Amino acid sequence: MAEFSTPTTEHEFAENFAQLKPLMNRTEALYESARCLFCFDAPCIQACPSGIDIPQFIRQINSGNDTGAARTIYAANYFGNACGKVCPTEVLCEGACVYNLQEVKPIEIGRLQSYATTKAIQENKKLFAPGADNGRRVAIIGAGPAGISCACELRSLGYEVDVFEAQAQPSGLTVYGVAPYKITNEETLAEMAYLQAQLGYSVQYNSPISSREQLAELEAQYDAIFLGIGLGETNELGLPGEDKINCTGAVEFIAELRQRHHEIKVGRRVIVLGGGNTAMDAASESARLGAEDVVLAYRRGKEEMGAYEFEYDLAKGVGVKGLFNVAPLEIVGEDYVTGVRFIRTETAGGRVREIAGSEFELPCDMVIKATGQAKRAGFMSLIPGLETDGKGRIVADAVTGQTTNPKYFASGDARNGGAEVVNATAEAKLAARGIHAFLSK
Missing domain, CATH: 1.10.1060.10 (Alpha-helical ferredoxin)
Known part of the structure; x- marks a missing residue:
């Protein structure tokens, strides 16, 4: 029996996703x-x-x-x-x-x-004001926490700032990737409007920067460029059947949920693959959307999960079940998902080892993959001299955020590999000061 009834109205959705704070x-x-x-x-x-x-x-x-x-x-x-x-x-x-x-x-x-x-x-309290115009311009790619934080700080230092955002709304994962029981769309967008009204940076929405020609144009028109591009889509697992209907990535699932609310449909029996905080959110959200059975499947033990303990407790509190030391082998079904074939595992010397002959199948009608996000390697290859590390993260100075291409600066998930909103904003504020120091020489 489901812990929550399936929401059919905005009011019912708000009740199921009542604010944690x-x-x-x-x-x-x-x-x-x-x-x-x-x-x-x-x-x-x-x-x-x-x-x-x-x-x-x-x-x-x-x-x-x-x-x-x-x-x-x-x-x-x-x-x-x-x-x-x-x-x-x-x-x-x-x-x-x-x-x-x-x-x-x-x-x-x-x-x-x-x-x-x-x-x-x-109350629209006036807390900020742009600095005196210094005659310099900075382009920011991405209107997420890093991009907007950098834009605010640069405006306070007197720079003209243009933000280029691929999506239709600002704030990145805060409005597209955070669970609705943590913050509402209205709260997120109200803060974004508040900041922009006071500091006066420009944002061009539905304006992806995706070609070398576009980047060259920005390089010619602006004194510096800040990369707040975040991460890409959910990583593929390379499993047979991964392309079946109702097998989706957690990032894509949460983004759709944040925009469509009660209009999104969830399976009756859901399996979430992963052990991080995003997996916990996807599992909890599935339960709050009325799924009758939600199983969180992770290839290591419970104590090895990357998720915070309180996040796992939150998921368990809405009826999510944990299944540990199992690795997916195949997404089962014809056109639609009907189950996942697993094999049991054990951890030895920090490595996960499959246990021969322990395969089993768990029926479901929806699979959500919370298996990390891909780096934007294709985009980063368009920037001459921009280096990335062995994990695909942008290499940048720890304090100034300046990359190996001196005109480019970076912060947020593309640089740190995926951290909290507060980390992105803190890094980006320092990067804005790094840009200021660089252009003031």
Whole structure:
């Protein structure tokens, strides 16, 4: 029996995908902020990749200065609102809270962050302004967290900025790849509109940059180019039957879900292949869409999964079952998926070994592959002198983000291989300063 009924309206979808971190009201924010100890050597700041002065903004909320709190947050992280919702705070700032040492519930830093920034967005508080025009232009490829963060910082430094985005909406995975129970489309797009209105960068949507000719044109027209291109589609597994109907990639599945909501259809029996955070999201989302049986299949043991423990707990909480030490051999079926043929595995010396004669078949009518994303190798090969490492990641200076082609800078998933939204925004802000230093010589 399914834990959730299949949603048929937007209201039912919203109920099934209720926010994990609902917006606080003023009373809740005052109460929670009063619990903070305002640590002098605050470990929460050290745990935040963007270095937000967390005790400072919490103190500002507690003293009634909500606008000041939003300013403190945004001064460090242009995706301050989104990160309050989508960050794995359980293992970052909240995971570092000193209350954990006393077995006391840590401060709800993420929700307090969302409270202050949401209020600033709703009241259209003026927190930013473009810097004095310095006569230089920068092109940004990709309007995801890295691209938009870089655009904001460059505008504050006085650069003219044009962002080229292949999709119809901004913010990359924040609106196309994050589970709907973490942040809504409306919240994401409200923050994007807020930033653009204040800092005045230009975004050209449905404008993919995909040829050497287009890149050469950008190179001629702009003083520097920033790559915030992220990653590509879900990796192929090379399995027989992978092309069958109802066998899809997790990235593509989540992107469609974020755009179509209750209009998307899910199988009654779903198998999700993978053990990372994206696999957990895809499994949890399938259950919330009304699937009667959702199995998360991973080739290693549970303790070896790449997913955060709280993400796996979240999936289990909505009825997802774990199947460990199994490797898929074939997607079974004629035109449509009817099952997956597995073989049992064991891990020895860090390597996965298949156990001969242990094959079995598990019936299903949908397979979701959460097996990582491909690098954009084809695109990167169009840029002269741009080097990538052995894992296909862009090679760039750790501080400035400058690549081996001096005119190009990069941050985000294309550079780090796939991390959190907060990592992309933090890297991109540094890269914007790297661009500024490079062009100021």
